Amino acid sequence: MTVEKISSLQNPRVKQLVKLRDRRPRDEAGVFLIEGFREIRRALEKRVPLRELYYAPEWFLGENEPALIAQAEAAGAQLFELTKSAFAKVAYRERPDGLLAVAPQWKRTLQDLDKIVAGSGGPGRPGSTTPATTSAVGAGAPDLQRAPFILVVEAIEKPGNLGTILRSADAAGCDAVIVCDPVTDIFNPNVVRASTGVLFSVPLVVAESAPVLAWLRAQGVRTIATTPAAEKLYTDADLRGPLAIVMGSEQYGLSEFWLKNCDLPVRIPMAGQADSLNVAMATIITLFEAVRQRAW
Amino acid sequence: MTVEKISSLQNPRVKQLVKLRDRRPRDEAGVFLIEGFREIRRALEKRVPLRELYYAPEWFLGENEPALIAQAEAAGAQLFELTKSAFAKVAYRERPDGLLAVAPQWKRTLQDLDKIVAGSGGPGRPGSTTPATTSAVGAGAPDLQRAPFILVVEAIEKPGNLGTILRSADAAGCDAVIVCDPVTDIFNPNVVRASTGVLFSVPLVVAESAPVLAWLRAQGVRTIATTPAAEKLYTDADLRGPLAIVMGSEQYGLSEFWLKNCDLPVRIPMAGQADSLNVAMATIITLFEAVRQRAW
Numbered sequence: 001m002t003v004e005k006i007s008s009l010q011n012p013r014v015k016q017l018v019k020l021r022d023r024r025p026r027d028e029a030g031v032f033l034i035e036g037f038r039e040i041r042r043a044l045e046k047r048v049p050l051r052e053l054y055y056a057p058e059w060f061l062g063e064n065e066p067a068l069i070a071q072a073e074a075a076g077a078q079l080f081e082l083t084k085s086a087f088a089k090v091a092y093r094e095r096p097d098g099l100l101a102v103a104p105q106w107k108r109t110l111q112d113l114d115k116i117v118a119g120s121g122g123p124g125r126p127g128s129t130t131p132a133t134t135s136a137v138g139a140g141a142p143d144l145q146r147a148p149f150i151l152v153v154e155a156i157e158k159p160g161n162l163g164t165i166l167r168s169a170d171a172a173g174c175d176a177v178i179v180c181d182p183v184t185d186i187f188n189p190n191v192v193r194a195s196t197g198v199l200f201s202v203p204l205v206v207a208e209s210a211p212v213l214a215w216l217r218a219q220g221v222r223t224i225a226t227t228p229a230a231e232k233l234y235t236d237a238d239l240r241g242p243l244a245i246v247m248g249s250e251q252y253g254l255s256e257f258w259l260k261n262c263d264l265p266v267r268i269p270m271a272g273q274a275d276s277l278n279v280a281m282a283t284i285i286t287l288f289e290a291v292r293q294r295a296w
Numbered sequence: 297m298t299v300e301k302i303s304s305l306q307n308p309r310v311k312q313l314v315k316l317r318d319r320r321p322r323d324e325a326g327v328f329l330i331e332g333f334r335e336i337r338r339a340l341e342k343r344v345p346l347r348e349l350y351y352a353p354e355w356f357l358g359e360n361e362p363a364l365i366a367q368a369e370a371a372g373a374q375l376f377e378l379t380k381s382a383f384a385k386v387a388y389r390e391r392p393d394g395l396l397a398v399a400p401q402w403k404r405t406l407q408d409l410d411k412i413v414a415g416s417g418g419p420g421r422p423g424s425t426t427p428a429t430t431s432a433v434g435a436g437a438p439d440l441q442r443a444p445f446i447l448v449v450e451a452i453e454k455p456g457n458l459g460t461i462l463r464s465a466d467a468a469g470c471d472a473v474i475v476c477d478p479v480t481d482i483f484n485p486n487v488v489r490a491s492t493g494v495l496f497s498v499p500l501v502v503a504e505s506a507p508v509l510a511w512l513r514a515q516g517v518r519t520i521a522t523t524p525a526a527e528k529l530y531t532d533a534d535l536r537g538p539l540a541i542v543m544g545s546e547q548y549g550l551s552e553f554w555l556k557n558c559d560l561p562v563r564i565p566m567a568g569q570a571d572s573l574n575v576a577m578a579t580i581i582t583l584f585e586a587v588r589q590r591a592w
Contacts, residue, residue, distance in 0.1 A: 171569075171572035275492060284580060285580060291567075295565070
């Protein structure tokens with residue numbers, strides 16, 4: 001291995017890594033940060049093309065780090081070894097484990113999802129073993145013999161919630177997640193962390209609400225939106241067939257646009273405090289009711 | 297109002313508040329911390345007898361703080377006004393809002409829940425307007441015409457998860473939550489915060505697993521435990537009637553004790569990464585399937 005060593009806190013790379021916590025420098029550079037053993041391992045599994053890998057042995061927690069570093073290098077990542085203090089500066093976690101990678105951002109459009117709703121083949125998900133190319137990280141279109149199952153979230157504010165929602169969509173077997181009118185950058189370090197790497201596998205599109213609705217309608221996908229104002233319970237709605245579940249933001253719920261244009265508003269019954277269900281909890285409840293019905 | 301003013305970071309009360317973040321001093325003093333406007337308002341609503349209220353106007357975010365302070369004083373709390381820097385020291389939140397209360401801990405036993413499973417009246421929940429006494433904070437036994445619905449969690453490690461689980465139990469209308477073999481103190485400040493005050497309303501008992509099982513059996517409550525190893529899907533199990541849903545810990549899942557002794561193990565189907573569902577997510581999925589079935 002040819003490894004550059006970094007000890008100075010003034011090193012330009014150290015300064016740049018700190019900057020990449022913020023969106024503008026991230027977008028300007030077209031990259032994002034992946035911190036932590038588990039997340040980097042998942043990124044490698046999903047063939048995310050890591051450009052750089054920064055590591056600091058003094059922070060390692062286990063014994064598998066050298067193998068992971070070798071794997072990253074074999075996949076083309078440039079390596080940098082940092083001193084303990086230099087790594088402490090670049091880490092954004094409270095308890096760093098000595099591993100931080102930089103990878104290129106990607107962008108996927110609604111048209112990239114066409115194959116999903118058309119069920120027109122392509123590498124399967126989950127469990128696909130087909131290598132993804134750089135431009136198609138996590139974009140493998142499911143080889144669907146079944147109706148598409150999509151999650152649409154609107155203007156989610158907290159990165160932790162967006163990450164948790166991605167995990168839920170993954171667990172429920174959603175074919176894609178569409179983030180409308182984003183407030184949170186999907187490449188925010190806390191989305192990466194909270195998603196536990198699902199960001200690298202679930203096909204994810206960021207788009208405005210109007211074209212998303214138009215696209216869903218063109219594909220014949222029904223839209224079911226959850227709102228406390230609905231009459232119908234989510235368990236009384238038919239959640240089979242081509243389906244998009246639409247969730248609003250933490251603070252404002254669904255926008256007028258989705259309330260007016262969705263095919264069916266539904267509500268989740270609430271027994272306790274008005275705010276006992278946050279958006280991540282409401283999402284997983286609705287997704288798994290759909291899973292139940294769709295297994296029939 | 298007679299208000300003691302505190303500006304010194306060396307003030308013994310300031311030092312004690314910092315200590316109360318840790319369990320041992322908390323248990324020795326028999327009190328716990330409630331930080332934040334929303335949480336303190338909920339504590340007052342649920343008649344938690346606040347002993348002390350510390351506030352720092354320089355941190356206030358809105359205009360309703362004086363009314364809340366007056367309400368706390370009227371309810372018997374001793375008031376202390378802190379300077380900005382003194383409050384920064386006692387606050388455990390990253391972004392304090394200038395309000396921190398101290399309240400006595402309470403303890404509830406399995407026997408306190410007898411009324412719940414017996415359905416023998418008492419103030420109703422939710423929406424009870426009957427004042428609770430000091431010793432009965434949140435203990436109002438539901439006026440059940442229906443079968444008891446209980447959540448049992450085993451050895452949950454993360455305070456944030458325990459708080460989220462309490463919210464879920466509240467939203468699902470559970471009659472009680474039983475924490476077995478606790479690793480996390482229910483009065484940990486992060487449980488208080490993550491529960492958004494549900495800690496003050498849902499009847500909560502901490503006990504060892506063996507007596508919990510014996511008590512549930514004596515009351516004729518069926519135990520359904522979730523584990524990835526189960527054959528039966530949670531949606532195929534009958535979740536009506538007297539029911540306890542049992543959830544294991546984050547890291548180890550359910551113990552042998554519950555796996556062996558529960559009436560029925562069930563599993564949640566998983567489409568994605570093995571760890572996409574954490575214990576809080578698995579709990580809310582199972583609880584709301586029970587809500588669906590029990591509404592029949």
